Structure formats: structure tokens, C-alpha cells
Amino acid sequence: MSKKGSFLFYGSGGSMGVPVVGCDCEVCSSDSPCNKRLRPSGLLTVGDHKLLVDCGPDFREQALRYDLRHLDGVLLTHTHYDHIGGIDELRIFFFRQEEPLPCLLSRSSLKELQTRLHYMFLPRAHGNNIPVQLDFQLIPEARGEIEFRGVPLRYMTYRQGGMLVNGYRVGNFSYVTDISEYPDTIFEDLEGTETLVVSALRHTPSHVHFTVDEAVTFARKVGAKRTYFNHISHELDHEETNRTLPRDIQLAYDGLTIPIVI
């Protein structure tokens, strides 16, 4: 029997968010709520389970805005600041739930966290601050299927610049952020996806992100019914960009909720 779920965009912006600090461009000065973009993250709800997808530097603001009170786990795509900058903030859930929070990630992501957040891995010294405790579950291979907190997931691996990044698929929904180089097998992994999220930074080329055109080409190869772009820079006005895009491919915005079927 199929389960219902949803994905709520906690943030649809690029690494600096929109508005960019100190920027007077039209998008950064715009009053449209769709042009206010926190860093990329989202809440995946499957049945009663709430899974956070990435935990960027806006996590506290996002958790307050959407009144997040419980988390069953965290999926990490990769370890750039805009995707893990808020992991320390998860300690409120660890304090409240009184057990380490399950976290799914790749071996390379774990290795990076062991350096960046080394204090999470130390035995706690008396009198020191209490860091968050995560219960890490490793993705075993580059692509495959896994169950995490009772939720069946498909995962895949691609690259952004020098970094390995993971995409995730839950039922008819796939989330593929921060992609620049990928193996052709990704289209097998994404086959049958009905709602795709893929990153599209801007129109001008980037070494580490798809442009809008590159993301459209990728989306067409996946062939989902609906595609939403995330990781959007201040170069893209929401309304104006959406008018130039095909109807089935649109920019996401903070607060957008997508239904999922698992």
C-alpha cells in the first residue's frame, strides 16, 4: 500500500541566500516573498516520520518559522557550509529527545564532519559544553537502496567541483542538489521520478552548479512530471524566471510544500 508524504522547502537559495548581504540589486531589493531565499534544506515527511534534508546555517530560523518540534533523522547530501552550517543547532532535538539523532550520510561526508565538528566525536569532559550527538548511518555504496528510520530510500552519488554529493529518492520524489558532474547511471536511478528537485544557480556559467539551461536539459532527460529548481542565486527573479521556463519546470520558493507518494 502506498504511503503519503510531503517535502517542505526550508530554503531555496544559493550559498549566500537572497538577499545577499549589502546587495542592492533588483532581486535583493524585491518585496516578493518568493525572492527571499534561505539556504537549501527541507523537511521530508513520510507518514509520521520527519526527516531533515541537510542542515544549513539558517536551520534555527527555519525550525522556528515552520515550528519544527520533533525530528526522526537527518539526511545529508554533502558537507559544504550552506548544507551543514547548522548541525550544531540540532542539539536542542538531542536534548529534548534524549537520544542521538540518526543521520544518513556518505563515508566521505562523515570523514569531513569528523574534522569540522571534531568535538562531536570526543568523550565529553566534565564542565564542557554538550555538543549534539548524531547516530551515523553510512550509505554503503555509490548508488543503491537503503532503509533509514523505516523509510525506503534510493541514493546516488555525483560530484560538485571536488566534492562527492548524494542525491536521494523517496517514492515518486527525487532531490538532486549541488550537482555539476554525474555518471549516466543517475538517469536509471531517477527513472519514474514524478517530482524532481534539482539545483540551478543562475543563467551565467558556474564551475560548481548547473545554469538554468543546464538544469532544464537535465530535467528533460529525467522526464519528471514536475521539476522544481532550488539553490537559486540573486540573479534570478522568481516571477520573471518562471515566465521564461516551461510550465512543468519552475523555481521553488521557501515554504513551498510538494506532495509525495511512497
Added chain:
Amino acid sequence: MSKKGSFLFYGSGGSMGVPVVGCDCEVCSSDSPCNKRLRPSGLLTVGDHKLLVDCGPDFREQALRYDLRHLDGVLLTHTHYDHIGGIDELRIFFFRQEEPLPCLLSRSSLKELQTRLHYMFLPRAHGNNIPVQLDFQLIPEARGEIEFRGVPLRYMTYRQGGMLVNGYRVGNFSYVTDISEYPDTIFEDLEGTETLVVSALRHTPSHVHFTVDEAVTFARKVGAKRTYFNHISHELDHEETNRTLPRDIQLAYDGLTIPIVI
């Protein structure tokens, strides 16, 4: 000739901010703007120079709120997440100002940043993201005087749990956050301070912070004309706590600006 300056509280809250995510207590539910506390940080303005004191996880929000467009340097007190969680966000100033941003800190803080933000110290690989570049200036000893970006500063060292922390003094203003153990020489360093900022977490004891009573005792020993508490948890309501405090010792709040004479 004396110079004028100011200190603007970017954040007066403790490590989790106020409201705390998912908390329904009276302070977290309060509508009073003085009970909305971002993480501890502030902008020190001396003449035309703007120096950021700590760069916590709310830095982007703080920079947008107070329309920060230029920075001359950053003073770090220590490397807990609530004081350095936003360092990556400084890259917008590096991009715009096109030179590494000067940063004053202790040798132990630098060592910690070299681990936590190791990618800042690597030669940049083609195709990778561009991290912020900081121009580090080391505090040479445990206490002393130094000039940073043309601003004469006195610095001191104390401890919070296992971590070394620096306090700073500029003219008649001293900023002493995250203090739990300290050498008696601190009172020599702070002698003549007219406006003191010192951390006071809550009424209940903490291994790593002063309680309100401990902070009052410390403030009385310093003997400043005015003392403001920062790093305030959700256990302290702004108005209610201020009523019980002496008139010359009060809780700070986000957005409070204090005049300084150098």
C-alpha cells in the same frame, strides 16, 4: 585627543538564541522584542572603522538587519559555534573588498579554525568553491595591548570550561563574554572601564557561564559606571530581570547601541 565610537549589540542571546526552537516557555512565547535574542556578536565602530566582534551563526541575519556593508576587521573571543558559526558568511565582504579580511585572535583560536575551517587554509583548486580569506593577526600573549586596524585595544585571557577565551577593551568599553574562570589580573586590565559587557546566562548554575548573581559580583568588582549582561538564556525575561537588577547593571538587548570614548 579622544575618539568617539559605539558598540551595537548584534545579538544578546545564549548559544541556542531566544526563542529556543520548539520551546513554549513564557520568554520564548513573549512578544517583547527584547526577548528575541540572536547569538552574541556586535559591531564596534571607532571613527570610520567597523570591527565585528565574533561572527556567530546569525551573522547573515544580523548583517541584513543592521545593513552592514563594509567591515575593516573581525575580533574573535573564542571558537565555540555560537561565536564563529558564521565565519563562512564573511566571504561576501572578501568578494566585495577584494582583500583578505583582517582577523584578530589567539593562537589557540587560530589552531581551532585551522581544523574546523581547514578549507580556508588550502590553496584553491580550480573549480572549487571560493572560501572566505582572512588575514590573521595573533594576540601575542595572555594579556597586553595591541593595535588592530589602527584601533588601540587591550586584551585579556580567561577560560570557559576547557577553552581559552579573550576579552577586549577599547577605551572606556570592555567586552568580556563567555567567562567562567579567570585570573585576578583581569581586574587590573578592566580598571577604569566605564561600560562593561559581561555574560550572564541565567539564575541556575552553569559549568561554563556566570549566573546573574555571579555576573553582578564580577561587575561590582570591576566597578564600571554601567554594566550590560549578554549571552542571556530563555530563563530570563528582559523586563522582569531588569527590575530585580541594580539600575547600573542591566540586560542588553539586540539592537542596543552603547557610546564609547577611546
